[in-house]
Amino acid sequence: MAKQNYAYEKRQKELAKKKKKEEKRLLKAKAKEEPQDEISQDDTTLRWQCRERIAVWLELKQR
16 A cells, blocks of 8 residues: 655645635736726716615605
8 A cells, every 4th residue: 555645745735825825916916907997987986876876765765
């Protein structure tokens, strides 16, 4: 029966963790590079639409 090579398994686990960490770092770096203006504009528009709907709902509720 073959003996388990714990050092090999540990190294593979470390390499997988390092690779995952690097992918996450690259993803974050890519997100920083993308312009946020479009997202912010859409977000602001949605917030105003929600506020308007709430105002209309409150008016109808008070009647």
